[in-house]
Amino acid sequence: MPFVIGSDEWAKIESGLLERAELFNLLLRDLYGPRDLIRTGVIPPEAIFAHGGFLRACAGIRLQGEHDLIIHSVDMVRTASGDMCVFADRAQSPSGAGYALENRTVMSRVLPSLFRDSHVHRLAHFFQRLRAKLSQLAPNVDEPRVVVLTPGALNETHFEHAYLANYLGYPLVQSGDLMVRNGFVWMKSLEGLMRVDVILRRVDDWFCDPLELKSDSQLGVPGLLGVARQNRVAIANPLGAGVLENPVLLRYLPQISKRLLGREPRLKSAATYWCGERKDLAYVLANLDQLIIKPIFRGMGRSQTYAVMSNAERAALVQQLQAQPQLYVAQERIVPSHVPTMIAGQLQPRPAILRTFAVASESSYLIMPGGLTRVGLTLGSPLISNQLGSINKDTWVVASEPERPVENVPLGERRAQQQQSVGLPSRVVENLFWLGRYAERAEASLRVLRTTFVMLNGADMLPRNCRHLLLRAVTEVTSSFPGFTAQPELLDDPEKELLAVVLDGGRLGSVRSCLQAMLNCAEESKELLSSDTLRVINDVRDVMTGLDQALEGGLMSAPEEALDPLVTALMALSGLAQESMIRGVGWRFMEIGRRIERGLQIITLIRALLVRELPDGEQATMLLAMLQVLEVIITYRRRYRGRMDIAQGLELTLIDTSNPRSLLYQFGQLQDHIANLPEVGISSRELQAEQRALLEANTTLRLSHLVDLARAGDDSGRRDELDQVLGRLYHLLTTIGSVVSDKYFDHRVGPQQLVRAVWEG
């Protein structure tokens, strides 16, 4: 259910918001510039100087153009009187614009005709202006490169960052993807370092530079502030903007506005009392029941509602207020108007907060029509935040007449859109590479486990030799060493170990740890995966969660069936990669990861099962197992009529390029992908190390005689030539993997401080 605001009411709100954004822009400039508001006593000095968001290192830095505050966001509620009332300003890195966009996209899909007929104002314009403004921040650059800086996949708003970056067409980067070099900021991409001109910042400013700001920050770029100081990179919102979130400013806003704009602000703010002011403190202590107590700096804790606290908590709070009064404000408790909300299929009233967004544009601001409405989970819930859990809804500003179509894109904007090579941070590509490898490794592990389960539970008793080889193959293929290879006592009672290889997430090489690693890689490269792919990845997560239960019955319960859904999900994943992923660099690396891993698995499996020479019957069983794991048993039977012959088995799995699971096929694919990678360094006719290794692997395999490979040594009882050739190929494949990763990915050690700053607590 959207939150609906009429166009007349909205016009009033909008003009109030425009004025407020201008006001906060001037305020920001003053605080990091002349500080006249403090000098002349408009704002008490302690209100700013004691605020954790006032970053002294950022003083004197200015953006190009009339605005330093690029995005200004306001949280407001509708009061009992029907007026909108602001209770907080957001300027750090206001989140929610991406959610608003997503809600709108969903709503217009679900209710297209209602949406059209109600003449809802569009959001696209807001994002166009944002894009145009960001490119104007680097006026001396023809085609400025803009990136979105995110703290990383673990942040609760990461989804929004990825969504926004994709919508705006900017690379999503983490601090490790950026570095300062030669006095500029650069993104580490596959094509080398790319200069970054503008950063849309979603990391709190305090964390952004371990040299001058928080010294133990893992989310920062050392030297970033120095580059911004020289105006060689523009950061929006600028570092230090968090000071505008200080709620004490609301207490003095009428005076500030009179000084800066010559009049009081039109938009009403919630009555706010600053405990650093004696009279205010006295009022607060006398009226605690009607107030919400907030620390002036978000980093210091949450808001507290006195009325709902225990006696002990109340006493502690009063003590805090008296000990450090200047660190707290109190705000009147506004009862927000309730809006109809769909809860469990029924419309119910819920308290609602509207977050609005303003973006700097030309000489003024542009307000997003509507914004993000968040509703409380319960009737009358006093606090609403995405972190605590809340429901979002779309906000519709409805006009009585259809809106004019969005005007033409301004010229500056059009030029920015033509910019071609957006570039990918190499971290994202590295994660795709590993996503490919882990997906393939998990699939290979599942296949060998499935075949093992089936054969162990088969009607015929499996000969001892075969059983041992098969179990050792499980350890080899999954790399869950020591496992069956080094602990012979497990071979006769394998159940516990086999289940651990599937379920034990703490065990290196287990299916679960492998899938977990794969999911982590997917998180880190989310912005390049389609929504269908993300859905399949969620399926993998779900199935994995249910695995313990599915395998409760142990080996007796046909555990191979429990693994089927996972294999299916992984197949879907590789299918989607083939069918719906753009053939860009990211896809190439994912494929390279996949092909290398599949090649390694084929080699490992064949060496584990076929190198040892066995009596005919047992040999046939092992060949069968190998063909089964590699998914070619049906083809083999059709082609060779059931004659179990090692050389023929090797032909099908090693050199038959019509089999997409043969080794030579993997080499062919690798050849194609590697040939299409971007060049690094000086181009030369000389073969690169990875090409060299691949050529040798290809040639070695093609020059081998199947008969020689299948023949056992005279008295060794082993197929020595097969072992040697496969050993060499294994080495070459791992070489390709490490050369590619050294060449394209960034593996530098993390930063450390010259002098440890322990005083930051």
Place this chain on the structure above:
Amino acid sequence: MRYRITHVTDYRYSIPVGRCYNLAHMVPRDTGRQTCTRNQIHVSPAPASTHKHQDYFGNNAYFFAIQKDHDQLSITAESEVEMQEQGWTPGLALGLTCGEVLARLRSSSAPECLLAREYVLDSPMIRAFPALRDYAAPSLRPERPFLEAVQELNERIYRDFTYDPGFTTVATPLQEVLTHKRGVCQDFAHVAIGCLRAAGFAARYVSGYLETLPPPGQEKLVGSDATHAWFAVYSPEDGWFEFDPTNDKIAAEQHIVTAWGRDYSDVTPLRGVIFGGGDKHDLSVAVTVQRLA
């Protein structure tokens, strides 16, 4: 009086550093009583980029970044500073009393006074606690002339505390310094500032150099001086006054100011972020303050 100051900082790393970013406070600022007439910073290996700016406190900050492997970093800052002669000693017994200072700090609307209130508040390395107030109380009595009271506090710190370079590090908390009454100039300055702030006064940290004189009849040794630290207090309408608790002195011509801030963390001579370097760094600092005329 003119001085030439040579300040050499050397770092040696157990493993090469591939990249480093540094911010130095090594260029003396101009103040009411000194002018920096010449300054040169030499960094080895040569930095890929450098940038000078004036920081929030008006200090000279020098940023540099090195982009090639190095296992040794050497920074030589050479400055010439002209000190103004102070033909007078401030009349400490005159002026406002402690009580008046507190009242004016609260009520004055003079811009300088409003801005000075920043230095009453806690800062990253100095958080007021009751023991500091208790220590200062006998000196900072309301009816006493303020500067005289501060001088007594300065003298008590000089008498009660033992100079002991082995006892503290950059990171030793103020509580510990006060309990054991040991430390170096930086700790003593922090103690004095903490005492004053705990009582509601504005005090800031001053870093710089002190000219030392060799024993009579001996040559002055190169590198025998050191970086130094002291503090300044604010008396409304009169301005800032500098005291040196390490030497029981009012800062004068021998006290050459580099930078000031709320505490050491604002004016660290050299901070840096390095990539590589291993876990062992050897640091040596040599300072020579040479009288020119």
